[in-house]
Amino acid sequence: MRLLQLHSDxxxxxxxxxxxxSAEDIASKAKVRLEDLVVAFxxxxxxxxxxxxKAAADEIKKYMDTIKASRLLVYPYAHLSSxxxxxxxxxxxVKSVATFARESIGEVQQSPFGWTKSFNIKVKGHPLAExxxxxxKVAGEHHLHEHEHDEGKVSTxxxxxxxxxxxWFILQPGGVLTPAGEYKFKKQDQNLQTLTNYEISKNRAxxxxxxxxxxxxxxxxxxxxxASDAGNMRFYPKGRLxxxxxxxxxxxxVMEYGGIEVETPIMYDSKHPSMESYFNRFxxxxxxxxxxxxxxxxxFAACFGQFLIAxxxxxxxxxxxxxxxxLTRYSFRREKSGELVGLRRLRAFTMPDCHAFCKDMEQAKxxxxxxxxxxISVINALGLSNEDVEMAIRxxxxxxxxxKDFITELIDKLGKPVLAEVWEERFFYFTLKWEFNYIDGxxxxxxxxxxxxxxxxxxxxxxxxxxEDGTRKNPIILHxxxxxxxxxxxxxxxxxxxxxxxxxxxxxxxLWLAHTQVRxxxxxxxxxxxxxxxxxxxTANQIRADIDDRDESIGKKIRESETEWIRYAIxxxxxxxxxxxxxxxDRMEGSKQREMxxxxxxxxxxxxxxxxPYLPLNLPKYVSTRPQIMA
Numbered sequence: 001m002r003l004l005q006l007h008s009d010x011x012x013x014x015x016x017x018x019x020x021x022s023a024e025d026i027a028s029k030a031k032v033r034l035e036d037l038v039v040a041f042x043x044x045x046x047x048x049x050x051x052x053x054k055a056a057a058d059e060i061k062k063y064m065d066t067i068k069a070s071r072l073l074v075y076p077y078a079h080l081s082s083x084x085x086x087x088x089x090x091x092x093x094v095k096s097v098a099t100f101a102r103e104s105i106g107e108v109q110q111s112p113f114g115w116t117k118s119f120n121i122k123v124k125g126h127p128l129a130e131x132x133x134x135x136x137k138v139a140g141e142h143h144l145h146e147h148e149h150d151e152g153k154v155s156t157x158x159x160x161x162x163x164x165x166x167x168w169f170i171l172q173p174g175g176v177l178t179p180a181g182e183y184k185f186k187k188q189d190q191n192l193q194t195l196t197n198y199e200i201s202k203n204r205a206x207x208x209x210x211x212x213x214x215x216x217x218x219x220x221x222x223x224x225x226x227a228s229d230a231g232n233m234r235f236y237p238k239g240r241l242x243x244x245x246x247x248x249x250x251x252x253x254v255m256e257y258g259g260i261e262v263e264t265p266i267m268y269d270s271k272h273p274s275m276e277s278y279f280n281r282f283x284x285x286x287x288x289x290x291x292x293x294x295x296x297x298x299x300f301a302a303c304f305g306q307f308l309i310a311x312x313x314x315x316x317x318x319x320x321x322x323x324x325x326x327l328t329r330y331s332f333r334r335e336k337s338g339e340l341v342g343l344r345r346l347r348a349f350t351m352p353d354c355h356a357f358c359k360d361m362e363q364a365k366x367x368x369x370x371x372x373x374x375x376i377s378v379i380n381a382l383g384l385s386n387e388d389v390e391m392a393i394r395x396x397x398x399x400x401x402x403x404k405d406f407i408t409e410l411i412d413k414l415g416k417p418v419l420a421e422v423w424e425e426r427f428f429y430f431t432l433k434w435e436f437n438y439i440d441g442x443x444x445x446x447x448x449x450x451x452x453x454x455x456x457x458x459x460x461x462x463x464x465x466x467x468e469d470g471t472r473k474n475p476i477i478l479h480x481x482x483x484x485x486x487x488x489x490x491x492x493x494x495x496x497x498x499x500x501x502x503x504x505x506x507x508x509x510x511l512w513l514a515h516t517q518v519r520x521x522x523x524x525x526x527x528x529x530x531x532x533x534x535x536x537x538x539t540a541n542q543i544r545a546d547i548d549d550r551d552e553s554i555g556k557k558i559r560e561s562e563t564e565w566i567r568y569a570i571x572x573x574x575x576x577x578x579x580x581x582x583x584x585x586d587r588m589e590g591s592k593q594r595e596m597x598x599x600x601x602x603x604x605x606x607x608x609x610x611x612x613p614y615l616p617l618n619l620p621k622y623v624s625t626r627p628q629i630m631a
Contacts, residue, residue: 001052001093002043002080005060005131006123007067010035013075013119015112020087023114034109037071038064039121042097043080044090047136053093055135057100063131064105066207074098074110075119087114125224126209130337168200171393171420175408177400180419189417191439195390196419198445206341211441211498212491213342219564220629221490222343231340231347233487236629237618238515243350243486245513246382248613250352250483251327253378257370259325259354264305266330267296274461275304285334287347298332302353303479307461310357315465320359320475321367327352343491344446350486356478357458359465364453364476365406371480372410372434375449378482379436381612383493383510389436389448391418396426403432410434429456430479438492441499448484448492497565506588508565512612515619517605518545519561523554523573530577534570534598535621541602542614548623562587568601 014031040060060072076094078084085093091113098110111117123129168180170192180200185193216222221239225232235243255261267289268275275297287298299305306324315322330348339345356371358364379389391414393407400407400422411418418434435450457463458474467473483489497507511517518538520531531547538545548557554571561569569585576582583593584601596604620626 001045001048001056001135003056003059003133003135004041004077004080005063005133006039006041006121007069007126007129007131008037008039009122009124011037011039011073011075011119011121013111013117015115015117017116018114019116020114022087022091024091024112026112026115032111034071034073036069037073038067038069039073039075040097041075041077041080042094043078044076044085044093045081045083045136046085048085048089048093050093050096052135053096054100056097056133057103059133059135060097060101061104067126067128070106072101072105072108074101074108076111076113123226125226128207128338130230132337165424166394167422167424168196169420169422170196170417171407171411172417173408173412173415175404175411177420183417191390192417192419194439194443195392195437195445198439198443199392199419199421204336204339204444206339206344206442206444208442210342210344210444210491210495212344212494215494215498216342216490221494222487229347230337231335231345233343233346233348239490241515241615241618242490242509242513244615245613246483246486246489247327247350247352248615249381250378250486251325252613253374253381254323254325254352254354254482257323257354257374259323261325262306262309264302264309264326265299266328266332267298268304270295270297274307285336287332287334299328300333301331302326302328302351303355303457304461306353306355307457307463307477310355310463311461315357315463315475317359317465317467320465321356321363321478323354323356325352325354343487343494344440344444346485346487349488352481352483352486354480354482356480357463357465357475358478359467359473359475361453361476364478365403367478368451368453369409371451371478371482372413375436375451375480375482376414379449382483382489383513384438384448384489384496386414386416388492388496389438390445391434391436392421392447393418393432393434394421394423395432396423398426399431407432426455429460430454436484438488438495440491440495441502446488446491448488449480449482450484451478451480454479508567508588511567511605512609512614514565514567515544516546516564516566516617517543517609518568518570518601519557519564519566520545520547521554521557521561521569521571522547522549523571525549527572527574527577531572534572534582537598538602539616541606543602543605544615544617546617546619546621546623550624558585568605570601 010033012031012033015026015029074094074097084090094113098108102108169177170180170183171177180196219238220236222233222235225234286300289296306326309324327350329350331351332348335345335347356367358367430452433452435447437445437447439445454477457477463475464472465475493509501507520534522528522531528549535545535547558569567587570582582596582598582601584596585593
């Protein structure tokens with residue numbers, strides 16, 4: 001049985017005509033509308049029986065308890081499967097699902113079986129609103145499987161990821177490797193302990209709404225897009241500006257490091273020899289597309305596009321290492337619906353992806369060191385300190401034995417213990433991988449910066465360089481994202497701000513990422529011309545500012561600037577126009593005001609945003625003229 005459960009604001013359906021002779025009789029063909037409910041689309045398959053129906057009803061009850069829903073519509077829907085049971089059997093099983101559900105669910109209805117029906121449905125926008133399962137009968141037992149609706153192909157690497165033989169350790173500066181179960185976590189290791197538990201348990205599902213989801217909606221940064229697939233977001237002007245600034249900063253840093261920027265397609269032929277082979281070594285789910293006679297897939301990383309470019313290059317050992325870079329907008333991974341939440345885990349995401357092609361392991365290790373330092377520098381500049389992230393590193397036992405000093409050097413540079421996963425043998429294409437993780441308020445870990453040492457794909461993609469002795473060799477490839485997905489950086493910044501707020505601090509974004517850095521508040525319309533002059537000065541110095549010209553009290557305008565996390569607020573009245581001095585409220589200093597000249601304010605802000613990218617305000621300068629986003 002295939003079961004697709006949708007937590008919905010409403011469904012409207014209308015029986016059109018009987019599709020089969022045995023279709024049940026109905027009293028009326030009138031349109032039916034139900035609100036605030038779970039719609040369980042059910043496809044009965046060959047071999048399903050009453051036991052499968054009971055298991056399905058139990059699963060529906062479990063799901064409805066999780067999302068706290070009390071109204072159910074069982075909706076026969078043959079399109080979920082190509083292995084359908086006979087109509088009379090299917091009709092009886094669907095009826096049994098509804099009957100069993102009524103034993104524990106308050107209100108249960110069933111749409112008519114055997115009819116073609118038109119329907120209109122609006123699914124709620126939260127991360128658990130979609131839930132797909134497969135329930136099968138095997139050797140007299142009924143088995144429940146996680147099943148992504150229209151999931152497409154799943155890689156061998158992903159299927160076997162849970163079967164890998166590995167051991168978990170805490171690796172301390174100095175190279176001390178202690179089994180995780182024996183390590184004595186200190187008070188400052190609380191997040192490391194959380195990461196350890198998260199990785200070992202492999203529990204990725206999210207059952208509560210994280211704090212950043214509330215913040216992204218409240219501050220009009222981003223929201224779910226109900227007209228798209230789950231895990232695809234809409235970004236409002238404030239979120240788009242922040243996203244653009246992070247993209248520009250990371251790209252600039254990679255270019256300064258030596259990255260050669262390229263652009264590659266978002267879809268590829270799944271039957272291309274190197275694609276099919278690589279796919280089964282990469283742990284990801286994918287979107288599939290049929291086009292003409294080709295089975296295409298949407299890229300889940302920039303790797304293969306860059307590898308195909310490298311394959312077509314004439315490369316000498318003198319060019320090594322050379323680095324290709326792309327900021328993918330977007331990469332696509334069909335993550336499980338229960339893991340999708342806010343900006344933390346998406347199905348379409350923006351990933352800075354830089355590959356370094358190295359002539360041998362020694363050169364690869366030297367480049368790896370540089371990229372490790374680059375990643376620390378980038379993540380710190382984005383507003384996350386070394387204390388805000390926890391590192392996990394993964395390697396084979398053989399690589400550890402041969403490169404202990406090299407790995408220890410990385411840990412020493414970070415300066416604190418990390419989680420280490422040691423594989424008995426190499427399964428993936430890489431022999432070493434590390435990532436920085438942010439631990440949020442729900443004790444979930446999310447990878448940000450990462451790098452890998454890839455010892456397979458040079459040969460797989462037939463990438464070659466000419467060595468000093470004239471022989472052609474395959475390079476070792478490093479896979480680095482110095483920040484991780486851009487959306488996930490935004491998630492981490494909002495989660496960090498929420499933690500600060502809970503401990504009594506003032507939540508904020510780094511000033512260079514703040515949508516509005518200065519708000520000018522006019523006391524009355526008579527002061528607007530003077531405010532315009534101040535705004536022009538700030539804008540000329542690449543400082544984002546706006547004017548609150550609304551007919552509201554000064555107190556309300558100040559409060560609203562604080563709830564928008566605007567760092568500086570300036571009230572302009574007769575006194576300020578006469579004196580030429582500014583009474584500046586700095587949100588990070590509470591209600592305290594400072595008297596400053598415009599130049600002093602400009603100098604203070606520019607010192608804090610030094611070396612960071614700038615974009616102008618992307619909303620009207622007058623607050624009164626802005627359309628309001630309905631969160």
